[in-house]
Amino acid sequence: MTFKNFPMVPRVVYGRGSFDQLQEILIPKRTQNDAPFVYLVDDFFEGREAFLKRIPLEENDMLIFVSANEEPKTQQVDTLRDKILADSTVFIAGIIGIGGGTILDLAKAVALMLTNPGSSADYQGWDLIKNPAVYHVGIPTISGTGAEVSRTAVLTGPAKKLGLNSDYTTFDQVILDPELTTTVPKDQWFYTGMDCYIHCIESLNGTYINAFSQSYGEKAYDLCQEVFLKDILSPEEAQNKLMMASWHGGMSIAYSQVGVAHAMSYGLSYLLGTKHGVGNCIVFDHLQEFYPKGVAEFKEMVRRHGVAIPKGLCKDLTDEQFDVMIDVALSLEPLWENACGEDWKKVITRKKLRTLYQKM
Ligand code: NAD
Ligand code: ZN
Structure with a gap:
């Protein structure tokens, strides 16, 4: 009999307005001066300037709006990873997902695929991921899936809908700010x-x-x-x-x-x-x-x-x-x-x- 030895999110901030602590949290994680953070943000927030101004963007950082109309796909993860690598000359300091389960799973999957070769479809299953992900942060804007704590990133691939289940999938940091859910229909x-x-x-x-x-x-x-x-x-x-x-x-x-x-x-x-x-x-x-x-x-x-x-x-x-x-x-x-x-x-x-x- 073996017992599951599963990872938990090592760091979590909780509180209304805690989103504004993001900058302070990220500063020590910017491993090289110009290493960018990549923000994957639910496109519900596109054009919502009051919110976007609160994202602590630095010069080389990337902000990518992603639609949550469809659940995440392996192909989408691979394309995002390729785009991020093509747009950056230095290694990525981290991925920050801001949205619901769809965006949180995408953020986890992209963080994993930046350090693991090939297609994310090759890693759908249990413990197939070989290398630790880049630093990744999850910021839920709607509550319920538990994607913020889980060790999986659920993806639909060519052959199946199955998660990237691994010890490296779990977020390094989560920010739980219930105020961000105010606009959910x-x-x-x-x-x-x-x-x-x-x-x-x-x-x-x-x-x-x-x-x-x-x-x-x-x-x-x-x-x-x-x-x-x-x-x-x-x-x-x-x-x-x-x-x-x-x-x-x-x-x-x-x-x-x-x-x-x-x-x-x-x-x-x-x-x-x-x-x-x-x-x-x-x-x-x-x-x-x-x-x-x-x-x-x-x-x-x-x-x-x-x-x-x-x-x-x-x-x-x-x-x-x-x-x-x-x-x-x-x-x-x-x-x-x-x-x-x-x-x-x-x-x-x-x-x-x-x-x-x-x-x-
Ligand atoms: P979602 O991320 O698909 O978003 C649903 C809708 O809510 C979208 O239209 C989105 O734009 C909108 N939305 C999100 N935040 C909003 C806000 N603050 N204001 C207004 N609109 C907002 O929803 P979900 O139910 O959180 O996620 C579903 C996904 O989660 C599925 O892909 C599922 O497979 C995955 N999931 C993952 C796990 C896991 O452990 N990894 C567990 C359960 C579900
Ligand atoms: Zn569920």
């Missing part, structure tokens, strides 16, 4: 927040559960309940608490696993490009038999916040398309084992998944 706030809620449900109700994961998962679950089920928090308190829920939810799955909603949502995402947060909601809505209490509570949250969960995505799909989704979902064996135990193959058949997908 309501639906997106809910979908990404539900990613955290579903992390908790899948972790706490999984067969891999242990006291380590439970301690983080229960805290995250309580915080989600305060944010999504009780009407007692001010908007600022809700932002503060959801940011910490995301962190704890991410920590909870680090030492356990996610489950049915994530496995099936990966199928939707691979075939249809459905984004992670909303995809999880679409799937979770139909998982009463696996998570009765969690799904009932989820439906109550949907009702309370008047958010629409898309329906009818699969109604016109062909047999081949269903097969693609089912193949992707079934390939995520640890998720099923966590959800349904060692004998999961007896319960989770292709027919069963087809029936579930047909409802979505």
Whole structure:
């Protein structure tokens, strides 16, 4: 028996307005005088001068706006890496990702690919990365995925949607400034927040559960309940608490696993490009038999916040398309084992998944 020896984020700043500490944090990391930092920033912030002025850009630094409309791709990571190397004559001092899970994963992946040769598609899997990444900082602007704490950067490649899972993936520094989430639109706030809620449900109700994961998962679950089920928090308190829920939810799955909603949502995402947060909601809505209490509570949250969960995505799909989704979902064996135990193959058949997908 070996126990996972996994890395944690070594440094974290928390607080409303803490974003302004970025300059002070970066100064000692500028290894050579002219070594640039590269900022990968969600293009939501493009043109928002009041925010952009707060980024401590120095002469050689690069600021690249990236769209989060689609989830990150291996090809996109490789292209960004090539562009950064082409535009700089000296080595890069660090990568700073400012955005949601999409941008945070891109920042982690680009930081890794600056020091590891070839295509990021070659490293989709577990512990395939050979060399430490360049220094990388994550600054979430929306809460829920836990990408700020995790040791993976989820990428869609030519053959699969799978993360660069490695000890080098984890950020060297995270800045948690809940104020940055103020502008998140309501639906997106809910979908990404539900990613955290579903992390908790899948972790706490999984067969891999242990006291380590439970301690983080229960805290995250309580915080989600305060944010999504009780009407007692001010908007600022809700932002503060959801940011910490995301962190704890991410920590909870680090030492356990996610489950049915994530496995099936990966199928939707691979075939249809459905984004992670909303995809999880679409799937979770139909998982009463696996998570009765969690799904009932989820439906109550949907009702309370008047958010629409898309329906009818699969109604016109062909047999081949269903097969693609089912193949992707079934390939995520640890998720099923966590959800349904060692004998999961007896319960989770292709027919069963087809029936579930047909409802979505
Ligand atoms: P996202 O990054 O895809 O962003 C969603 C939308 O919110 C985008 O339109 C973006 O522009 C907008 N947005 C972000 N911050 C905003 C702000 N402050 N104001 C206004 N709009 C804002 O959303 P997400 O749900 O955080 O991330 C999803 C991604 O995270 C997926 O690619 C998924 O695979 C990944 N993920 C990674 C992990 C991990 O451990 N690495 C875990 C879960 C999910
Ligand atoms: Zn998730």
